[in-house]
Amino acid sequence: MTNVILGTTLGGRYRLEARIGHGGMSTVYRAFDTVLERQVAIKLMHREIATDSDQLERFRREARAVAQLNHPHIVTVIDAGEWDAHNGSAGIEVGGTPYMVLEHVDGETLKELIRRDAPLEVPIVLAYAIEIARALGAAHAQEIVHRDVKPQNVLLNGEGGAKITDFGIARTLSEEGLTMDGRVLGTTDYVSPEQALGQGVTGQSDVYSLGVVMYEMLTGQVPFKGESPVAVAMMHVREEVPDVQLARPGVSAATAAVVERATTKDLERRYPDMASMILDMEEALAIETARAGQVTGEVTAVLRTLDSPARRLLPWRVRHPARWAVSLALLAAIVAVTLVALAGHTHSGTGVAPDVHASAGTTPVVLAQDAASSYNPFGTGPEHAEDVASVVDGDLNTSWSTEHYIAGNLGKPGLGVSIDAAPGVAARAIEVQTPTPGLMAGVYASTGLPSPGSSSAGKSLAALGWTPLAPAQAIAARTKISINTQRLVYRYYLVWITKLPPGRETAEISEITLFK
Numbered sequence: 142m143t144n145v146i147l148g149t150t151l152g153g154r155y156r157l158e159a160r161i162g163h164g165g166m167s168t169v170y171r172a173f174d175t176v177l178e179r180q181v182a183i184k185l186m187h188r189e190i191a192t193d194s195d196q197l198e199r200f201r202r203e204a205r206a207v208a209q210l211n212h213p214h215i216v217t218v219i220d221a222g223e224w225d226a227h228n229g230s231a232g233i234e235v236g237g238t239p240y241m242v243l244e245h246v247d248g249e250t251l252k253e254l255i256r257r258d259a260p261l262e263v264p265i266v267l268a269y270a271i272e273i274a275r276a277l278g279a280a281h282a283q284e285i286v287h288r289d290v291k292p293q294n295v296l297l298n299g300e301g302g303a304k305i306t307d308f309g310i311a312r313t314l315s316e317e318g319l320t321m322d323g324r325v326l327g328t329t330d331y332v333s334p335e336q337a338l339g340q341g342v343t344g345q346s347d348v349y350s351l352g353v354v355m356y357e358m359l360t361g362q363v364p365f366k367g368e369s370p371v372a373v374a375m376m377h378v379r380e381e382v383p384d385v386q387l388a389r390p391g392v393s394a395a396t397a398a399v400v401e402r403a404t405t406k407d408l409e410r411r412y413p414d415m416a417s418m419i420l421d422m423e424e425a426l427a428i429e430t431a432r433a434g435q436v437t438g439e440v441t442a443v444l445r446t447l448d449s450p451a452r453r454l455l456p457w458r459v460r461h462p463a464r465w466a467v468s469l470a471l472l473a474a475i476v477a478v479t480l481v482a483l484a485g486h487t488h489s490g491t492g493v494a495p496d497v498h499a500s501a502g503t504t505p506v507v508l509a510q511d512a513a514s515s516y517n518p519f520g521t522g523p524e525h526a527e528d529v530a531s532v533v534d535g536d537l538n539t540s541w542s543t544e545h546y547i548a549g550n551l552g553k554p555g556l557g558v559s560i561d562a563a564p565g566v567a568a569r570a571i572e573v574q575t576p577t578p579g580l581m582a583g584v585y586a587s588t589g590l591p592s593p594g595s596s597s598a599g600k601s602l603a604a605l606g607w608t609p610l611a612p613a614q615a616i617a618a619r620t621k622i623s624i625n626t627q628r629l630v631y632r633y634y635l636v637w638i639t640k641l642p643p644g645r646e647t648a649e650i651s652e653i654t655l656f657k
Contacts, residue, residue, distance in 0.1 A: 248296055351418070352400050
């Protein structure tokens with residue numbers, strides 16, 4: 142590496158003060174800009190690396206790439222040049238060595254924070270991930286893929302904000318040659334499957350790596366460990382990232398679904414871009430904040446940037462911090478009004494139970510709080526309509542029940558609960574949780590809620606406009622049913638009970654979850 146004495150001045154203005162980082166390609170120094178009188182960071186390439194034309198071009202590429210980007214969560218490139226220690230004094234080697242002048246971030250890396258405090262609080266994980274994703278999205282908009290997203294390359298400033306750095310192996314999507322197909326670059330703990338195989342990469346590779354970073358923030362561990370970097374890389378290719386909720390049960394289904402979709406191997410199921418990932422993370426952050434009730438610091442800063450509809454999920458004191466001094470009685474009234482408003486906002490409820498796990502390639506559908514309705518077309522009207530919202534409230538301690546039937550005899554084709562997934566969704570599975578296992582139920586769907594009319598005697602569900610998706614089967618305490626193999630979009634889904642559990646006069650359902 143280049144032998145540098147602290148106190149050396151580069152470019153006639155940047156005085157090196159301390160070494161703050163070191164890698165295989167370069168060393169980073171804290172320096173003082175004597176012209177503008179401010180702290181900066183100097184990234185000085187190792188002299189022996191500078192003789193390698195490929196490495197030299199990669200270093201120059203980083204300077205060019207990041208210089209194009211202007212984003213609050215990307216470390217800014219201020220200047221670049223070559224240091225020529227022509228006088229050879231005091232042990233300094235003679236020759237030109239490229240360097241970059243970067244914004245100095247006075248703080249620690251995300252990796253250091255994880256090592257010290259992990260697992261991190263779920264809202265702070267989402268806040269950092271949103272900031273990183275916004276920065277990467279800005280890079281992708283300039284057709285620049287980072288290719289080495291990892292917590293070591295995320296700096297946390299004194300206010301807690303995240304800034305991504307080290308675009309050392311980044312490339313533009315239009316470039317040919319260096320770091321293209323057939324060469325695996327990047328830290329294998331976070332490498333995407335396609336990058337591990339030496340295939341071409343897009344912004345979806347950064348999506349995968351960010352999902353792995355989220356997993357580490359949430360659990361304190363990277364998902365795969367092996368005897369060598371190559372072994373770890375192959376695990377990313379062949380093995381599914383473990384379910385984050387198994388490692389940390391307190392993580393919500395909404396947050397777990399983000400990690401799972403970001404890290405799926407199937408590019409068709411992975412988030413297509415950072416924008417779509419950000420939307421899900423923003424909603425998950427709003428939900429987590431509503432559950433937690435109170436947050437501070439960087440989470441609050443990120444929350445205030447959210448757009449509707451996610452912002453409407455936030456606690457009142459986060460949306461209106463200057464008015465937090467109102468009385469508790471008034472606050473309770475406002476919260477009550479907010480809950481009523483949320484009940485009418487489709488796909489922004491809390492309708493995912495905390496222990497619901499998204500399987501590979503599926504994501505829980507968040508439903509409105511009034512999405513469920515008791516459906517009894519062959520009877521005298523809805524049964525226990527006042528309790529039916531319990532099946533989408535995310536609380537396993539609440540449930541909806543049928544009426545009592547003597548000797549368990551329904552005396553009609555059935556009854557059930559319909560779910561309004563407005564404006565419509567191509568649900569791939571439906572999960573039913575019940576405290577009365579053994580009931581028989583099938584699944585139907587419709588694009589519009591069928592009306593039974595004045596009399597349904599002699600009619601069938603098909604005659605009423607329902608399309609069968611799954612035949613009646615025994616429902617255990619928790620049963621997930623695959624449906625809709627043709628991926629058709631329906632607005633309404635019906636869990637249709639045809640038989641009560643053996644020896645019981647009622648059937649209950651605690652939660653119904655749709656998966657898309």
